[in-house]
Amino acid sequence: MTASELLAKYDVPIPRYTSYPTVPAWRTTPSPDAWRRSLADGAAAGQAALSIYVHLPFCEALCSFCGCNTVTTRDHSREDPYVDLVLAELAHYLRDAPDLAGVPVRQFHLGGGTPTFMAPAVLARLVDRVTAGLPRRGDDFEGAVEVDPRVTTRDHLQTLRRCGFTRLSLGVQDVDAGVQHLVKRVQPIGQTAALCAIGRELGYTSINLDLIYGLPGQTPASMVRLAEAVIGLSPDRLAVYSFARVPWIKPAQRRFRDDQIPVGADKRALYEIIRARLIAAGYVEIGLDHFAHPTDALAQAADRGVLHRNFMGYTDTSTSVLLGLGVSAISETADCYHQNEKVLPVYEKRVLAGEVPTLRGHVLTAGDRRRRQIIASLMTRYRATLTADELHAVRRQLDALGADGLVSVDDLTVTVPPRGRPFLRHAAAVFDEHLERTRTGAPTYSTAV
Secondary structure: OOHHHHHHHHOOEOOOOOOOOOHHHOOOOOOHHHHHHHHHHHHHOOOOOEEEEEEEOEEOOOOOOOOOOOEEOOOHHHHHHHHHHHHHHHHHHHHHOHHHHHOOEEEEEEEEOOHHHOOHHHHHHHHHHHHHHOOEOHHHOEEEEEEOOOOOOHHHHHHHHHOOEEEEEEEEEOOOHHHHHHOOOOOOHHHHHHHHHHHHHHOOOEEEEEEEEOOOOOOHHHHHHHHHHHHOOOOOEEEEEEOOOOOOOOHHHHHOOHHHOOOHHHHHHHHHHHHHHHHHOOOEEEOOOEEEOOOOHHHHHHHHOOOEEEOOEEEOOOOOEEEEEOOOOEEEOOOEEEEEOOOHHHHHHHHHOOOOOEEEEEEOOHHHHHHHHHHHHHHHHOEEEOOHHHHHHHHHHHHHHHHOOOOEEEOOEEEOOHHHHHHHHHHHHOOOOOHHHHOOOOOOOOEOO
16 A cells, blocks of 8 residues: 555544543543542652643734634733732642642643743742742753743743753744745744744753644645754754644634645645655654654653653653643643643632632543553554553454554564554554544544644
């Protein structure tokens, strides 16, 4: 079967597996007491460490490709009250799960939205207050922030650097003026280059660029220009995401016409253009849609077989608790997922009432935990080792993928070879017992190619 035929055959809606079970499959939301117990158990785990994610939802303008939970506003008076809410939420946790206070923070990630919508002083107050309640883990502490070069200043980067942040992730998406106009994200490459230079000057040790392929108006020629432009900036990491066209979730995407959107083999060809040039420039392909320079910690973790994947993406370290703070933020422990309210006024009301602002979550069964382990291994190492019973249960599905050269089975080890890596999500889906149920009714996932 040709590559084009494979892409046509397997271009179906399927999850990206940043978690298992995936969010649409969550059914057993933990009670507030059960969630606190899960946090306490994570805090008591051997070699316990925390990852903190704070969701800062505000953006001055809406980019029509975006799938994040955002609040579009130019009212900067909302900054301080929102930070107060996040700090109040953390205070509730430190009161109700006091064991957390003694667990060191290994990772601190500011995401959004646009974190640099916030004034530098507001960001500093947030970071300082959070790390006053939760100690940093010495030299192992890693602070990372997502930035929009259009609104980010030297003062932002200086302030966060003083707070111990060493990682920047810059939203780029594309450098073509026509594509930028279509997706409402006009950002000259010079603006991005200038911010990268400031980051290097200030001592940021890892700079990531986010790109998207499959956007309206992209062509093979424009992707060559994109690849050349970003390689010229010498980033340490790149995330090359597939455009998730989900107009039933994000109404702003309804403005795109079908004839503007690359699909199927045409869409995959855009990724291969970037991939080939990044590999030729010395970058290592990691997991799903990610690349890193061999000297970067992410590439080194992949080489050692200790790469980890969670709601913040690929990471070179694993912690016993990922605590998400802020509207829509997701948390993770060994046996539980938890997501905050997604609507800001509802989140605000519940935090001010002293409640855990739970929207939904999932208490993992023993089977869920084992399948999570298998899927995570596939997504980070391209292989997983099964028991004889596990292999027997999925042999038919694996044989079907194996007939197309997308997986191989050697004894009890399932491997995704280079030919199958465009279909990595399909290999993971073999072990997803919830997938068929989540496929019923309204569309849930974007297509896999």
